[in-house]
Structure formats: structure tokens, C-alpha cells
Amino acid sequence: MQLFNPTASVAPGDRLTLGWLKSGWLYLMLLPALWWGWSSLSLSRSLASVVLTVVTVGLGHSIGLHRGIIHRAYRCSRLTRGLLAYCFVHSGLGGPLSWIRVHFYRDYWQNRADCPAYFRYDHSAVQDYGWNLHLALTPADEDVYAIPPEDLHDPWLVFLQKTWYWHVLGAAGLIWALFSFEAMIVCVCLRISVTILGHWFVGFISHKYGYARYDIDEAAEHGYNNFVLGALSFGEGFHNNHHAHPSSARMGTEWYEVDLGWYLIRGLRQLGLVWDVQVAGQTNTQKPTARSRAYRWRWPWQE
Numbered sequence: 001m002q003l004f005n006p007t008a009s010v011a012p013g014d015r016l017t018l019g020w021l022k023s024g025w026l027y028l029m030l031l032p033a034l035w036w037g038w039s040s041l042s043l044s045r046s047l048a049s050v051v052l053t054v055v056t057v058g059l060g061h062s063i064g065l066h067r068g069i070i071h072r073a074y075r076c077s078r079l080t081r082g083l084l085a086y087c088f089v090h091s092g093l094g095g096p097l098s099w100i101r102v103h104f105y106r107d108y109w110q111n112r113a114d115c116p117a118y119f120r121y122d123h124s125a126v127q128d129y130g131w132n133l134h135l136a137l138t139p140a141d142e143d144v145y146a147i148p149p150e151d152l153h154d155p156w157l158v159f160l161q162k163t164w165y166w167h168v169l170g171a172a173g174l175i176w177a178l179f180s181f182e183a184m185i186v187c188v189c190l191r192i193s194v195t196i197l198g199h200w201f202v203g204f205i206s207h208k209y210g211y212a213r214y215d216i217d218e219a220a221e222h223g224y225n226n227f228v229l230g231a232l233s234f235g236e237g238f239h240n241n242h243h244a245h246p247s248s249a250r251m252g253t254e255w256y257e258v259d260l261g262w263y264l265i266r267g268l269r270q271l272g273l274v275w276d277v278q279v280a281g282q283t284n285t286q287k288p289t290a291r292s293r294a295y296r297w298r299w300p301w302q303e
Helices: 020-040 043-070 078-089 096-110 125-134 155-178 181-205 227-232 239-244 260-270
Strands: 015-018 135-138 210-216 290-298
Touching (some): 043 096, 078 155, 125 181
Antiparallel strands (some): 210 290
16 A cells, blocks of 8 residues: 555646655654653643643634635634634644645545545545645646635735744743643644644544435535534534535534534624624525435445
8 A cells, every 4th residue: 555655646737745844743743742742641731732722723723714714604804814813823733825725625626526536535544644644735727726816815824824833833832931841742742743633533534434414416525424523623523514515604503413613603703703604504505516315324334
């Protein structure tokens, strides 16, 4: 199995190369977390790490970047948008423009029947770990993905894209100086390692296993919903719902689908920080090619 093969299947003209910054950053966080993480854990440090995860992953990634900037699921001021983007930077997932680009690449291909293997999920978790966390895609023509130019050329997002790792490393140094080395390990290295690996794992599982209530015509990937991963990932694990309702701020559309990201958005709306919130079942968020169907379950043993 060729885990790091840059000639893995992509669209003609597109190029896969080893993402040195992406993979190097992962192990820069992961190796110290594995070496010192367990011995550095304490109740107070763990609670602080959880709070930082809510702010950086919940508000920054799921609410700010994914639902807000990419899918325009609500409106907000430029100040709120910029603050949420800065929270995303401290998730340690990478630069905002890199994530915007990759998201548009994936959405474009996964909604087509001729989706290349790189964007499909008919391979193993081991292979996906290699592809997803270590390779970088350079498309032959980025214009076909219709990425909003106001995002690509936003001065704040461009600045964060160029400097995101310095913000994270600066915060790590500050925590070390003000608190302790152990606090830095738990609140930065361990938290970011869990965030990166958790995001990859949720993305892999939610495209492979769970239940689906929508079919999407001509799409190679429909996504699946997962009760546990959906709750743990601020709603991102309800991926079939998201594929069918991409502009909905609420990903858990049923009462039993716990979408913590939706509660964060409701809180922001009550504070007057976001408005014109798009919600599945209340506003027109359903993709024209998405069709409701009886629940379909898929499990690993059905491979």
C-alpha cells in the first residue's frame, strides 16, 4: 500500500506533493504530547484545555470558518468574522485560506459522479491517514472551484494564512512562561494533537459509517451521521445532514442529534453577534439534488 504516493489518483493536471508544513506541524505537536502528555495531565489543565477547545474548535473552526465563512450560514460584522477566524487559528489546524481552498476542492469533486480517488472514501483508514494528513493538492486550475475572491483576498485572512503558526507558538510560549511547561504541553501540544487527529477521524468515519436520511443525485459521497461523533465534534459528525443542507447553521436536525455548535450559534444570535441564521427546515438550505429517503445504515462489517 502506497501511503505517501504523490501519484495517487486525482483529476488530470492536479498534483499531489508531500505537505511538509502540514505533516511537520502534526508531529511537532504529537511527539511532545505522547512523551510528556500523560505525566502533565491534571484536572485544572484538562479543564483549561477543554475550554480552549470550545473556543478554538467550536467557535473558531465549526462556527467561524466552516459554517460562517465557507457556507455563509449566517451574517455577522467583519469584527466578529475576524475574531472567529483568529479563534480558528489557535485550533492549530492550519491557515484559514488553506482550509477554505481544500473545502471547496472536496465539495466540488464529492458532488460529482467522477470524483477522483483522493476525495472518495473507499479506501482504508491507514491510507486515508497518509493521504489526508501528509499530502497537499495543487490544482491545475483553481478557478473551476469558484472560491469567493473576497475570501481569498481578505487582508485579515491573508495575514493569518501567512502567520498562523507564529500565533500558536507565541501562545505556547506565553502559557509556558506564565504557568508551566506541563500546562503548555496539555493546553497546546496535546490539545492540538487531539484536534488534528480528531478532525481527521471524524471526517473519515462520517463519510464511511453511520446512518443517512438523504441521497444526493450524481454525488460520489453522501456522508453519514453518527450520534457520538456528532456530539463530540460540535455537530460536524452529522455529515449526511450537512451534505444535504450545506448552508444550514444547524447540522443536527433531529432532537436526538446533539449539535453543540448549534447551541453556540444560538448564543451568538442572542447576543446580537450573528443574524439571518439559515436553519434546515426553516429556511431554504436543502441542496436541489438532495432527496429524503428511509434511513440507510452502513457498518464496517458491511464492507
